[in-house]
Amino acid sequence: MNIVIIGGVAAGAKAAAKIKRLLPTASVKVFTDDTHVSYSACGLPYYIQGNFKDYRALLVRSVEEFKKSGIDVFLEHKVTKIDPKAQNVTVSNSFNDFYVPYDRLIIATGARPFIPNIKGVKDYKNIFTLRKIEDGINIREKMLKSKRVVILGSGYIGLELLEAFVHNGLHTTVIERKDTIMPIFDADMSKVIKDNLESIKDRNFDLITGESVVEVQGEGENATKVITSSGREIETDFVVLCAGIKPNVELAGSAGIIIGNSGAIKVNKLMQTSLSNIYACGDCCEEPHIINGQSVWVPLGSTANKEGRCAALNAAGVYTVFEGVLGSSVTKCLNTTISMTGFTEKVAKEYGYTPISVSVYKNDMVSYMPGAGDITLKVVADKITGLILGGQAVGSVGADKRINALASALIGKLTVKEFANNDLTYSPPFSTTIDPLLDAMNLLCAKLGC
Amino acid sequence: MNIVIIGGVAAGAKAAAKIKRLLPTASVKVFTDDTHVSYSACGLPYYIQGNFKDYRALLVRSVEEFKKSGIDVFLEHKVTKIDPKAQNVTVSNSFNDFYVPYDRLIIATGARPFIPNIKGVKDYKNIFTLRKIEDGINIREKMLKSKRVVILGSGYIGLELLEAFVHNGLHTTVIERKDTIMPIFDADMSKVIKDNLESIKDRNFDLITGESVVEVQGEGENATKVITSSGREIETDFVVLCAGIKPNVELAGSAGIIIGNSGAIKVNKLMQTSLSNIYACGDCCEEPHIINGQSVWVPLGSTANKEGRCAALNAAGVYTVFEGVLGSSVTKCLNTTISMTGFTEKVAKEYGYTPISVSVYKNDMVSYMPGAGDITLKVVADKITGLILGGQAVGSVGADKRINALASALIGKLTVKEFANNDLTYSPPFSTTIDPLLDAMNLLCAKLGC
Numbered sequence: 054m055n056i057v058i059i060g061g062v063a064a065g066a067k068a069a070a071k072i073k074r075l076l077p078t079a080s081v082k083v084f085t086d087d088t089h090v091s092y093s094a095c096g097l098p099y100y101i102q103g104n105f106k107d108y109r110a111l112l113v114r115s116v117e118e119f120k121k122s123g124i125d126v127f128l129e130h131k132v133t134k135i136d137p138k139a140q141n142v143t144v145s146n147s148f149n150d151f152y153v154p155y156d157r158l159i160i161a162t163g164a165r166p167f168i169p170n171i172k173g174v175k176d177y178k179n180i181f182t183l184r185k186i187e188d189g190i191n192i193r194e195k196m197l198k199s200k201r202v203v204i205l206g207s208g209y210i211g212l213e214l215l216e217a218f219v220h221n222g223l224h225t226t227v228i229e230r231k232d233t234i235m236p237i238f239d240a241d242m243s244k245v246i247k248d249n250l251e252s253i254k255d256r257n258f259d260l261i262t263g264e265s266v267v268e269v270q271g272e273g274e275n276a277t278k279v280i281t282s283s284g285r286e287i288e289t290d291f292v293v294l295c296a297g298i299k300p301n302v303e304l305a306g307s308a309g310i311i312i313g314n315s316g317a318i319k320v321n322k323l324m325q326t327s328l329s330n331i332y333a334c335g336d337c338c339e340e341p342h343i344i345n346g347q348s349v350w351v352p353l354g355s356t357a358n359k360e361g362r363c364a365a366l367n368a369a370g371v372y373t374v375f376e377g378v379l380g381s382s383v384t385k386c387l388n389t390t391i392s393m394t395g396f397t398e399k400v401a402k403e404y405g406y407t408p409i410s411v412s413v414y415k416n417d418m419v420s421y422m423p424g425a426g427d428i429t430l431k432v433v434a435d436k437i438t439g440l441i442l443g444g445q446a447v448g449s450v451g452a453d454k455r456i457n458a459l460a461s462a463l464i465g466k467l468t469v470k471e472f473a474n475n476d477l478t479y480s481p482p483f484s485t486t487i488d489p490l491l492d493a494m495n496l497l498c499a500k501l502g503c
Numbered sequence: 504m505n506i507v508i509i510g511g512v513a514a515g516a517k518a519a520a521k522i523k524r525l526l527p528t529a530s531v532k533v534f535t536d537d538t539h540v541s542y543s544a545c546g547l548p549y550y551i552q553g554n555f556k557d558y559r560a561l562l563v564r565s566v567e568e569f570k571k572s573g574i575d576v577f578l579e580h581k582v583t584k585i586d587p588k589a590q591n592v593t594v595s596n597s598f599n600d601f602y603v604p605y606d607r608l609i610i611a612t613g614a615r616p617f618i619p620n621i622k623g624v625k626d627y628k629n630i631f632t633l634r635k636i637e638d639g640i641n642i643r644e645k646m647l648k649s650k651r652v653v654i655l656g657s658g659y660i661g662l663e664l665l666e667a668f669v670h671n672g673l674h675t676t677v678i679e680r681k682d683t684i685m686p687i688f689d690a691d692m693s694k695v696i697k698d699n700l701e702s703i704k705d706r707n708f709d710l711i712t713g714e715s716v717v718e719v720q721g722e723g724e725n726a727t728k729v730i731t732s733s734g735r736e737i738e739t740d741f742v743v744l745c746a747g748i749k750p751n752v753e754l755a756g757s758a759g760i761i762i763g764n765s766g767a768i769k770v771n772k773l774m775q776t777s778l779s780n781i782y783a784c785g786d787c788c789e790e791p792h793i794i795n796g797q798s799v800w801v802p803l804g805s806t807a808n809k810e811g812r813c814a815a816l817n818a819a820g821v822y823t824v825f826e827g828v829l830g831s832s833v834t835k836c837l838n839t840t841i842s843m844t845g846f847t848e849k850v851a852k853e854y855g856y857t858p859i860s861v862s863v864y865k866n867d868m869v870s871y872m873p874g875a876g877d878i879t880l881k882v883v884a885d886k887i888t889g890l891i892l893g894g895q896a897v898g899s900v901g902a903d904k905r906i907n908a909l910a911s912a913l914i915g916k917l918t919v920k921e922f923a924n925n926d927l928t929y930s931p932p933f934s935t936t937i938d939p940l941l942d943a944m945n946l947l948c949a950k951l952g953c
Contacts (some may be wrong), residue, residue, distance in 0.1 A: 063936070096931045097872060110871035209930075314796045343926065355929035358936050376924035383928035392928055421546060421560035454904040457927050461908045464925050465915020474826035475914050476793065478833035478842055479805035480659075483903050486513070486808050 054079040056368065057142055057155035059132045059304070063354050064335025065161030066091035066114060067361030068368075069124050072159075075369035082153060084144050086131035089186045090116060095354045097189035098210065101196060102217035108190055135160075135308035137328045157330050157368040159466060160310075161361065162301035162317065164336040164352050169296045171204065173269035177276035179291040180269065183210055184298070192293065196221055199290035203227075203279045205266055206295035207234035212386035214237045214293055215258060217385060225258040226287050228279070230265035239397045241412065242445045245429045249389040249447060261285070298352060300337045313339040315350035322374045324364035332368050334360035341377035344442065344463060345404060351378045380443075381460050383453045392456040395443025395463050398433050407436040411496040415489045417451035419481045430451050432459070432469075432493040439468040439501050444493075451483075455490050469494050470503040504529040505632070506818065507592055509582045511752070513527035513804050514785025515611030516541035516564060517811030518818075519574050522609075525819035531574045532603060534594050536581035539636045540566060545804045547639035548660065551646060552667035558640055585610075587778045607780050607818040610760075610768065611811060612751035614786040619655065619746045623719035627726035629741040630719065631702035632673040633660055634786035642743065646671055653677075653729045655716055656745035657684035664743055665708060669837060675708040676737050678729070680715035689847045691862065692895045695879045699839040699897060711735070748802060750787045752779050765791040765800035772824045774814035782818050791827035793862035794845060794892065794913060795854060802826050809851035830893075831910050833903045842906040845893025845913050848883050857886040861946040865939045867901035869931045878902050882909070882919075882943040889918040889951050894943075901933075905940050 058065045061083045073081045077438055083090065091114040093428035100108050132151070141154045166182035174180060181192050192214075196202070202218050207229040218225040222421045227234070233243030234250075247260055264281040269292060279287045286351050300317040303352050311327035313319035318338040320326055336352035340360065356378055366373035383392040396438050401408035412431040419425065426449025433442045444459040446452035462472050473494040479486060508515045508524055511533045523531045533540065541564040550558050565574045582595035583600070591604045592823040616632035624630060629641050642664075646652070652668050654661050657679040667774045668675040677684070683693030684700075697710055714731040719742060721727045750767040761777035763769035768788040770776055776783050786802035790810065804829055816823035833842040851858035862881045869875065876899025883892045897904035911923050923944035929936060 093869060093871070093936070095929070095936075096869060099872060099931055104873050105871045221685075233640070324537055343924065353929065355936050355938075356926070377926075379926035381926040381928045382930070383933045384930050385932055388798075394926070394928070417677055419543060419546060421543070421555045422549060423554050453928055453933050454907055457904055458907040458911045460925055461911035461917070461922070462915060464921060465912060465917050467911070467915050471914060472911070474793065475905050475909055475910055476806070476827075476829035476831040476844070478831045478844070478903055479545075479803065480832070480834050481543070482835055483833045484805075486543070486805050488805075 054153050055156050056081045056159070057153055058083045058161060059142070059157045060161035060335065060337070061085040061090035061095060061126060062087065062163055063094060063357035064361035064364070065159065067161045067358050068161060068334060068365040069119065070122065072335070072369050073122055073124050075365065075371065075454070076239050077123070083119070083124060083126045084130045084132050084142070084153070085126070085128060087185060088128055090114070090119070090126050090128060092186060092356070095185065097183055098213035098217050100189050101193045101214065102220050108186060111186065115399060127281060132304060133139035135304060135331070137308055137331065141202050154320040156203050157332070159364050159368060160305055160326070160331065160333040160337060161335045162337045164298040164300045166294060167297040167299050171269060173271065173276070174294070177269065177271045178274045179276050181291065181293045183214065183293065183295070195224060195291050199223055201289045203287055203289040203292045204295055205292065205298065207260065208237065208295060208297065209382065209384045211295035212391070213384055214295065216386045219258050222257070223487065226289070227258065227260050228264060228266055228281060229260070229262045232263045234260055234262060235391060237397070238393060238445055239399055239431065242429070242431055242447055245447045246389060246391055250387060253388055298336070300350065302337055305337070307334065313348050315339050315348060319348070322365040322376065323372070324360055324375060325367065332364040334364040340375065343377045343379050349378065349380070351380050353382060366369070379460055379463050381456065383456065385450070389447060390450050390452040391447055392453045393443065394447040394456050394460045395441070396433060396442060399444060401433055401435070401442050406442060408433050408442060409436045409497065409500055410434070411493050411500065413489045413493045413496070415492065416485055417449040417484055417489070418483060422481050426451070428455065428489055428490045430455055430493055432490070432497060434497050434501065435470045436501065437501060439503055441467055441469055441472060458490060468503070469497040469501060473498055505604050505606050506531045506609070508533045508609045508611060509539035509592070510611035510613050510785065511576060512534040512537065512542060512544060513807035514611055514814070515609065516810035517808050518609045518611060518784060518815040519569065520564070520572065520813050521815035523572055523574050524818050525821065527573070533569070533576045534580045534592070535576070535578060537635060538571070538578055539590050540564070540576050540578060542636060543804070544634065544697055547633055547636070548663035548667050550639050551643045551664065552670050552920070558636060561636065570720070582754060585754060587758055587781065590780070603691065607782070609814050609818060610755055610776070610781065610783040610787060611785045612746040612754060612787045614750045615743060617747040617749050618744060621719060623717050623721065623726070624744070627719065627721045628724045629726050631741065631743045633664065633743065633745070645741050646673060649673055651739045653737055653739040653742050654745055655742065656747065657710065658687065658747065659834050661745035661834065662841070664745065666836045669708050672707070674767065676739070677708065677710050678714060678716055678731060679710070679712045681715045684710055684712060685841060687847070688843060688895055689849055692879070692881055692897055694800065695897045696839060696841055700837060703838055713767060741742065748786070750800065750802070752787055755787070763798050765789050765798060767800040769798070772826065773817040773822070774810055774825060775817065782814040784814040790825065793821055793827045793829050797854065799828065799830070801830050803832060826855055829913050831906065833906065835900070838896060840900050840902040842903045843893065843895040843896055844906050844910045845891070846883060847893060847895065851883055851885070851892050856892060858883050858892060859886045859947065859950055860884070861943050861950065863939045863943045865942065866935055867899040867939070868933060869935055872931050876901070878905065878939055880905055880939045880943055882947060884919045884947050884951070886951065889920060889953055891917055891919055891922060908940060917936070918953070919944050919951060920953040921936060923948055
């Protein structure tokens with residue numbers, strides 16, 4: 054049995070390890086055009102920040118370790134073609150092209166940074182994106198020699214880099230073309246994030262929203278200035294593009310594999326693509342949303358791991374269902390924890406719900422405790438059924454705890470009234486006597502008349 | 504309409520405030536034998552520790568503030584009798600006894616420390632219990648003048664005081680007569696708590712288990728020595744008894760109100776006692792366990808608040824159900840967060856379940872992050888139905904997050920398999936790629952064959 058896996062960061066590496074354990078006698082080959090395999094890309098902002106000195110801390114499993122398990126990993130080997138009829142792939146390295154046959158193929162080609170169409174954006178050496186190990190190394194090296202930086206985009210990676218750069222003493226400007234930072238959140242919560250960040254005293258950064266970058270100007274090989282749609286000119290030592298990512302689906306698409314409406318590879322709950330014996334997992338594929346079963350594309354490391362495992366199990370003949378995602382996520386930026394699960398009010402409306410919501414602003418622990426922070430918690434529910442649809446929390450580190458309690462509630466399809474009975478833990482260093490989540494549910498109950 | 508409330512710490516104070524808002528024209532009177540009303544007793548160990556200087560930070564609402572809302576609070580007024588036929592209570596203060604009529608009576612008499620039957624335990628002035636504001640003040644004053652202390656009992660309060668005393672430089676000895684500290688936990692988890700605490704370098708405390716105190720000896724007014732069942736003699740400057748609490752039910756019992764098997768006042772889900780127009784709430788009454796509906800006595804501040812609210816609503820004629828508790832709790836002691844929800848394996852067996860369990864020991868965030876701690880997480884499930892029954896977590900502060908996610912799962916009556924689909928938040932400062940909870944569920948799934 055020949056197993057071929059394309060890509061080896063999170064989903065591909067997990068799939069390779071799992072299927073080899075399930076089918077010890079199978080040949081398992083991983084081809085990746087990357088220079089590294091099996092690493093924590095999510096940790097790159099923390100490497101750049103200097104939380105640890107050696108980037109190799111990010112490497113989960115080396116080529117040699119894979120080899121010991123009987124898995125052959127081929128770095129800098131690009132798969133250029135899938136031939137579903139011949140059941141082989143064409144692999145290209147710096148010397149030649151060759152065919153590799155497969156009985157089961159697992160596509161884990163991941164995603165790549167989206168490069169916005171801006172004048173000059175491809176003309177300079179000091180314009181970076183962050184996706185791979187080398188990107189992290191290059192950005193850190195540049196950062197250590199720089200005093201100013203501009204980040205385009207204010208999503209998760211943009212804000213994680215903002216923290217990294219500010220901690221390293223750089224004046225940092227984040228430019229977000231939408232009207233709010235972290236635009237995946239509801240606008241009111243995005244405002245809380247921005248207000249929180251801007252409340253930092255003597256802050257060494259600017260958050261610019263509602264302006265796009267129209268041109269990057271430079272001298273020689275280096276960009277030196279960013280010009281925005283309002284005519285603002287910002288001098289900088291380097292630029293990082295954090296304008297989102299795009300799934301790598303071209304290889305799959307060329308082979309006739311169906312691409313979903315989200316733009317990522319369509320799979321069923323067994324992680325099977327539209328072609329037999331071909332599976333996909335990780336950032337290159339869609340997944341069902343657990344709340345309403347709709348296909349979504351939520352490319353995250355934790356999901357990639359689960360999908361890699363599920364694809365391997367099914368490819369090995371062990372029937373296993375991946376139920377999907379809730380869109381749960383968390384990050385921190387300087388003084389602010391930012392976390393969400395389920396649908397925002399905005400997305401709930403798009404899906405045809407009649408959402409209602411409440412926001413609670415409260416201490417995260419009793420106010421007499423030193424270090425008590427605060428949380429703004431927004432909970433969204435469906436007016437018709439009373440079901441909880443999602444939550445967003447911003448503030449102290451305890452924001453994340455509340456979102457995880459909501460994630461379980463979404464799995465259980467709990468109504469607001471049911472959750473209002475929750476017995477959450479309480480003691481002064483951990484919560485208020487009535488947890489912000491219960492305040493939110495009581496307020497929602499009042500609105501719903503339940 | 505005359506509303507009389509007996510007791511005013513958490514449940515009584517909450518009930519008073521709530522019912523006055525619901526029935527603005529009613530007369531609301533609170534009688535308490537305490538010297539303070541409406542305070543956070545859970546915060547007393549943190550006051551003793553010195554987390555804040557003024558004990559008044561613990562006071563939620565003063566007598567004057569109640570007065571402004573039209574509520575009369577009578578401090579140091581003990582209710583000595585309830586006459587359900589005459590619908591009045593007998594109140595005793597330092598001057599006289601008098602009758603107060605009621606249309607609705609709410610009993611929130613709380614609990615009192617259990618005093619173990621030990622030779623000499625009542626003979627000295629420097630033997631303390633911790634329940635009321637004065638207790639906290641007295642213990643703090645004594646602590647500041649002392650170098651050594653012995654704590655009897657290693658439950659929540661015992662361990663919170665251990666932290667307080669150690670932070671203040673006292674050599675502290677905790678004596679637990681059971682074989683494990685925090686005996687409410689399963690023995691394997693109690694061992695993790697003990698090992699965690701004893702791993703502290705140059706620690707200035709001892710944890711003695713499986714020995715009871717047989718005698719307290721002293722000189723004049725002061726205890727100076729504690730003698731254990733093994734003959735150990737421990738010299739000390741003072742002693743704190745943390746051997747549990749007992750519900751104050753004698754007043755209710757004398758009035759013919761039914762006391763439940765747990766020893767606390769029996770109430771229905773509307774917080775009504777067995778006598779009409781008499782409600783009970785807080786530490787003096789039982790509550791149903793949400794998992795199996797059995798009556799339990801889990802006296803905690805968060806529950807007292809909810810029950811006080813529910814009793815007030817029903818006493819005011821607004822039908823409101825209190826669904827009960829999960830036994831969720833959390834505390835911290837020095838380097839260790841200790842949290843649980845639902846049934847332990849031990850309790851699950853007592854209730855007739857066939858529990859299975861797994862324990863996961865794992866980093867609480869990815870290992871390359873500075874400050875990554877670890878968590879030991881035990882999840883208990885029912886072998887027959889696959890339902891999650893409870894969880895216990897010990898270790899870093901993130902232990903509490905996992906327990907709250909489990910609490911929601913218990914409300915949703917999730918099976919292990921359903922929870923294994925959970926989309927918990929992930930990023931390096933907050934979790935491992937696969938959260939410990941999901942590892943636990945995957946291991947349980949393997950055991951259950953699901």
